[in-house]
C-alpha cells in the first residue's frame with residue numbers, strides 16, 4: 001500500500017502531473033475513435049471513483065479532500081472528466097455520420113417542437129433536481145467557519161479562493177504583474193476574441209471534432225490542461241509555503257525545497273561569457289529583452305511564413321496576428337514552466353529596479 | 359381498430375373548483391388565454407407571459423435535449439435565482455462591520471434552527487462557478503459562438519467574470535481567517551498592476567518631480583480595498599459590490615443574454 005501511495009505521490013509532482021495532463025489530452029485527441037466508446041468513458045470515471053474511495057482511507061488524503069471548500073472541486077474533477085469525454089464522444093459519433101453522408105445528428109433533429117410543454121417541463125424537472133441536490137448537499141455539509149479574522153496571524157499556506165488557484169499557481173513561474181494582472185486580462189480578452197478570430201464556418205451548431213481539430217485542441221489545452229488541472233494542483237497538491245505535497249503526503253511546514261533558480265542574465269554573462277553582471281540594466285538584460293521582443297514581435301511573422309502559413313492565408317493579417325499573439329501568450333506559461341524545470345530559469349528579463357520581471 | 363370513446367370523468371369538487379376558478383374575472387385578467395393544449399394557446403402562453411416570453415415559441419428538437427445543451431446555461435440561471443433568494447435572507451442577519459460580521463455568521467449557525475441558508479448560498483455559489491464554466495465549454499464544443507452568436511459569447515464571457523467576482527467578493531464576508539487571507543492573497547495582485555499599482559512596472563515613471571503619483575495609499579489595490587490592507591473599508595466595499603453592484607450588473611447582462619439567444623434564432627443547430 002505504501003508503495004502504491006508512493007507512486008501516486010511521485011506522479012503528482014507538478015512536473016509529472018503537468019506532463020501527464022498533456023499526454024492525456026494528446027491521447028484523447030489522437031485515439032478519439034477508441035476514447036468515444038462508452039466502456040472507455042465509464043472505465044475512466046470508475047477508476048477515478050476507485051482512486052478517491054481508496055484514497056479516503058488515508059488520513060492525509062482525507063484531510064485535504066474533505067475540507068468543505070474542496071468538496072466542490074472533487075465534484076468538478078468528475079464533471080470535467082465526464083463532459084470532456086462526452087463532448088468528444090458526441091463529436092466522434094457525428095463525424096462518423098458525416099463521413100457516411102448523413103449529416104450530424106442535430107441536423108436530423110432540426111424540426112421544431114413547442115416550447116410549452118416540451119422545453120418548459122424539462123426546465124421544471126431540472127429545477128427540481130437542482131434544488132434537491134443543493135438542499136441535500138447543504139444539509140450534509142456545513143459551510144466552513146474558521147477563527148475570526150486576525151491580520152496578525154497569516155495562515156500557511158494562504159490560498160486564494162479555489163477558482164483562482166490556477167492563477168496563484170502561475171505565481172510560481174511569473175511575477176504578480178503577469179500572473180495576477182496581465183495574463184488574466186489576456187484570458188478574458190482572448191475568450192471574447194474567439195468568435196472573431198475563428199473564421200472556420202464549419203461545426204456551427206453541432207458536435208464535431210474533425211471539422212475543428214485545431215480550435216478544439218487549443219481550447220482543451222487552455223481550459224482543461226492549463227486552467228482546470230492547475231486548479232486541481234493548487235488545491236490538493238500545494239501545502240505550506242506553496243511547497244508541493246503528494247496526495248498522500250503529510251503537510252509538513254518545515255519541508256524544504258532547494259531554491260536555486262537563476263536568471264537568464266546570469267546564465268549568459270556569468271556562466272557563458274565568464275564575466276560579472278554589467279552595471280546598467282539595459283546591458284545586463286539585453287539578451288532577455290531581445291528574446292522577449294523576438295517572441296512577441298518577430299515570431300508571429302516568422303510562423304506566418306512557415307508553420308502557420310495556411311492560417312495566415314485563411315484568416316487574413318489582422319485576425320492572424322491577434323490570434324497568434326494570444327496563442328503565444330497562452331503558451332508562455334508552459335514554456336516558462338519547462339524552462340524552470342529544465343534549467344532552473346528564474347527570470348528571462350529581470351529589471352527589479354522597475355518591478356519588471358518576466 | 360376499435361374506436362375509443364372518450365368518457366368525461368365525473369367532475370369531483372376539485373375539478374368543479376378549477377372550472378369555476380378559471381372562469382373568474384381575476385383569473386381571466388391574469389391569464390388571457392385558455393390552458394395551453396392547442397397550438398394556438400401554446401403560442402399565446404409564450405407570448406403573453408413576460409417570463410416565458412424569454413423563450414421562443416418553438417424550438418429545434420435538438421435544442422431541448424440534455425444531450426446537446428447539458429442544461430448548463432439554465433442551471434446557471436437557476437442557481438443565480440436561488441443565490442439571490444438565499445442571499446436576501448442572509449442579509450436579514452448580517453451586518454458588514456468588523457464588530458458584527460463574524461459574530462453574525464456564528465449567530466446564523468447557532469441560533470437559527472435548521473438553518474441551511476448559508477450552506478445553500480455557499481455551495482450554490484461554488485456550483486454556479488462550475489456550471490458557468492461547463493456551459494461555456496458546451497457552447498465552445500458545439501461551435502455555438504460562431505455567427506450570428508459572436509456577440510452573445512462575448513456577453514457570456516463578461517458574465518463569467520462577474521460570476522467569479524461575485525464569488526470572490528462574497529468570500530470575504532464571513533470575516534474569518536479563511537476569508538481575509540484568501541482576499542489578501544487575491545487582492546495583493548492589484549499591487550502589481552502595470553502603472554496603476556505601487557509595485558507594478560511603470561508606476562515609478564508616474565511622478566511629478568519628486569512626488570510619486572502612485573503609492574500604497576492611492577493605487578489600484580487601495581481602490582479595491584478602500585485601504586492599504588483588508589480591513590473595514592474592504593469589508594464594506596465588498597459587501598456593497600456583492601449585494602448590489604455585481605448582481606445588478608449580471609442581471610442586466612442575463613436579460614441581454616437570453617434575449618439574444620432568442621433573437622439569434624434560438625438554440626444553435628446546423629444550418
Ligand code: HEM
Nearest residue numbers: 427431432434435494502510511514515517518624625626
Ligand atoms: C451567468 C452565466 C450564464 C447564464 C445564466 C447563461 C445562460 C444561458 C442560457 C439559459 C442559454 C440557453 C442555452 C443553454 O442553456 O445552453 C445560453 C446560451 C448561450 N450562452 Fe450562456 N449563460 C451564461 C454564461 C455564458 C458564458 C460564460 C458564455 C460564453 C463564454 C455564454 C455563451 C452563450 C452562448 C453563445 C449561447 C447560445 C448557445 C446556443 O445557441 O447554442 N454564456 N446561456
